[in-house]
Amino acid sequence: MFKLVFKQYKTKSSTPDLRDVINFDDFEITQNDLRQNDNNVQRLSIINEKPIQMIPGIKSPNDWRSYKLTHHPGIVIIRNPFTERGRRYWIARCLRDYPRTPNVVNLNERLFNDSVRSDWWKQLNLCSDKDEFQRIKTAMRWTTFGYHHNWDTKLYDEQMKSSFPEDLSSLCRLFAFTLGYSDFKPEAAIVNYYPVGSTLSGHVDHSEPNKTAPLFSFSFGQTAIFLIGGTTLEEKPTAIYLQSGDVMIMSGESRLCYHAVPRIIKTQRDSTSMLASEQDDDSEIELKLLDTALFKNVCEPTFWEPFSNYVDDSRININVRQVLNLGDFKL
Numbered sequence: 550m551f552k553l554v555f556k557q558y559k560t561k562s563s564t565p566d567l568r569d570v571i572n573f574d575d576f577e578i579t580q581n582d583l584r585q586n587d588n589n590v591q592r593l594s595i596i597n598e599k600p601i602q603m604i605p606g607i608k609s610p611n612d613w614r615s616y617k618l619t620h621h622p623g624i625v626i627i628r629n630p631f632t633e634r635g636r637r638y639w640i641a642r643c644l645r646d647y648p649r650t651p652n653v654v655n656l657n658e659r660l661f662n663d664s665v666r667s668d669w670w671k672q673l674n675l676c677s678d679k680d681e682f683q684r685i686k687t688a689m690r691w692t693t694f695g696y697h698h699n700w701d702t703k704l705y706d707e708q709m710k711s712s713f714p715e716d717l718s719s720l721c722r723l724f725a726f727t728l729g730y731s732d733f734k735p736e737a738a739i740v741n742y743y744p745v746g747s748t749l750s751g752h753v754d755h756s757e758p759n760k761t762a763p764l765f766s767f768s769f770g771q772t773a774i775f776l777i778g779g780t781t782l783e784e785k786p787t788a789i790y791l792q793s794g795d796v797m798i799m800s801g802e803s804r805l806c807y808h809a810v811p812r813i814i815k816t817q818r819d820s821t822s823m824l825a826s827e828q829d830d831d832s833e834i835e836l837k838l839l840d841t842a843l844f845k846n847v848c849e850p851t852f853w854e855p856f857s858n859y860v861d862d863s864r865i866n867i868n869v870r871q872v873l874n875l876g877d878f879k880l
């Protein structure tokens with residue numbers, strides 16, 4: 550059943566029927582009036598008793614719109630809690646910084662030289678040939694850091710890790726803390742790059758020795774149809790839209806469920822509308838958790854342009870896991 554639904558959404562020959570795809574924006578037409586699929590989607594209120602250290606570029610948790618899927622216990626979706634500037638910051642980090650050596654990328658050494666494989670974004674933007682630019686751009690599919698996911702053995706290795714960026718660690722801890730997972734340790738990340746037309750087939754994330762810690766997933770750029778199924782491929786998955794800025798948490802039962810991305814849909818346009826008001830408050834905000842220069846630069850049109858062009862026809866997903874069991878210091 551999972552594979553059949555995947556195929557239906559992936560189809561290139563005709564436009565798939567999107568009526569069953571859950572769009573969380575539909576649930577905001579009138580306050581708390583869950584119009585369709587209302588037996589599956591429930592608004593979730595996140596109440597924080599303890600003060601949390603906020604990060605620039607994220608709205609106050611009181612303004613987050615959060616949902617759970619009753620048919621898939623453990624799935625939580627926070628509908629774009631980022632400001633426009635916050636989204637730009639993470640997009641720029643994923644493109645410019647995270648795919649650099651010593652982080653690992655998928656680019657094959659037979660097809661790409663060392664400069665491209667060690668600093669993809671820099672080389673991409675130095676490339677003046679249109680076809681070569683497109684080849685280099687669309688070849689980037691993933692980068693890993695922290696513990697590197699080994700796609701062949703599906704095992705992590707203590708010798709195979711690079712440092713985990715402080716800013717991404719703070720981002721994950723903020724969401725983990727807010728949702729009650731104050732012990733969560735971000736230890737491995739995969740950034741997935743999806744040019745429109747690409748897919749990710751059904752799988753379960755079971756490489757981590759720690760299978761009970763939640764998994765945090767951040768979506769930017771174009772919209773994904775995301776399938777969440779059960780623990781076997783027999784169960785029919787639910788299709789949801791993951792839009793730019795959405796944060797999804799896979800916890801509890803759903804942490805070990807089949808999931809996939811059968812389609813990327815081009816729905817997002819670059820938005821500058823909110824940016825002007827967000828720029829005023831630089832002096833007020835605590836920038837030490839982020840790359841300060843980058844957080845300022847993403848508001849500059851010429852700096853932002855190549856990033857904007859990339860996400861105009863691509864999606865980026867940051868997927869963060871805890872690898873070790875609590876109390877363990879290594880594998």
Ligand SMILES: O=C(O)CCC(=O)C(=O)O
Nearest residue numbers: 739741754766810866868
């Ligand atoms: O792109 C996504 O939303 C899902 C990515 C994913 O499932 C993975 O990296 O294992």
